[in-house]
Amino acid sequence: MSQKHPVIAVTGSSGAGTSTVKTSFEHIFRREKLTAAVIEGDSFHRYDREAMKQAVAESEKNGNRPISHFGPEANEFEKLEALFKEYGEKGTGQKRLYLHNEEEAAPWNQKPGTFTPWSQIPAGSDLLFYEGLHGGAKSDTADAAKYVDLLVGVVPIVNLEWIQKIYRDTSARGYSAEAVTHTILRRMHDYVHYITPQFSRTHINFQRVPTVDTSNPFIAREIPTLDESMVVIRFRHPETTDFPFLLRMIHDSFMSRPNTIVVPGGKMGMAIELILTPLILDIVAKSRA
Numbered sequence: 075m076s077q078k079h080p081v082i083a084v085t086g087s088s089g090a091g092t093s094t095v096k097t098s099f100e101h102i103f104r105r106e107k108l109t110a111a112v113i114e115g116d117s118f119h120r121y122d123r124e125a126m127k128q129a130v131a132e133s134e135k136n137g138n139r140p141i142s143h144f145g146p147e148a149n150e151f152e153k154l155e156a157l158f159k160e161y162g163e164k165g166t167g168q169k170r171l172y173l174h175n176e177e178e179a180a181p182w183n184q185k186p187g188t189f190t191p192w193s194q195i196p197a198g199s200d201l202l203f204y205e206g207l208h209g210g211a212k213s214d215t216a217d218a219a220k221y222v223d224l225l226v227g228v229v230p231i232v233n234l235e236w237i238q239k240i241y242r243d244t245s246a247r248g249y250s251a252e253a254v255t256h257t258i259l260r261r262m263h264d265y266v267h268y269i270t271p272q273f274s275r276t277h278i279n280f281q282r283v284p285t286v287d288t289s290n291p292f293i294a295r296e297i298p299t300l301d302e303s304m305v306v307i308r309f310r311h312p313e314t315t316d317f318p319f320l321l322r323m324i325h326d327s328f329m330s331r332p333n334t335i336v337v338p339g340g341k342m343g344m345a346i347e348l349i350l351t352p353l354i355l356d357i358v359a360k361s362r363a
Contacts, residue, residue: 081158082202094342095226110201110202114205117189118150129141139263142257154216154218165199169192172189174186200361210275226277233289234297236258241294243257278308282303306330307334
């Protein structure tokens, strides 16, 4: 961790809703006039789209455990750790983009599913902001989490996570429901060993819990809305949190444990900004001092 060049990371599984939380961070950065060096987690995958298909097929031969985007075999954990470390020390480092679709790929004159060349993060940013699968990643050869100053987890209950993933991948990415289900099953080992352990390293977790029936996520046809949910927010250091202030500001919120506050789903964005703005400003103020 570095007080000179802060590293902030939002981590969550595929379909967890980290993009929604990223929007709240963007509001904070814009309002507080902070310049963030933004890092997308997909850019630290080890393989492009075609190479990943081949690597998965090869790993599944003879009944072996398949690799997945959740685990270390398909990701550059060492490079991610090196980036967090270098940015914390010098305020710079190497980044690239993963081009998901035709729209993203067109300006680069590349195919979708490929990476842009590595480039240097411009000098002068106030902080590094990572959003993706592995902000708190740890393996036998790398520990990215130890260089993160503020680690935020986005963790819907698993059935909701699967509903969101199935809906997104079938409607926006053209996959069949059967193919998405196969991906969920293929990733399960890595999900248990490399995704969920991150949420014991986070400083704050936002967990969305639907108040409607999600008992069979594989037949769900729509995603429960925020207004059909509650959000459970867990703090690693509750002693530094002004819970009376949050309870006054967020209508219908309540505390379920000494380190946990529950808010209506529709107030999730408001809760994120109320909770994280003072933490970010404190981190940045220390770095400038």
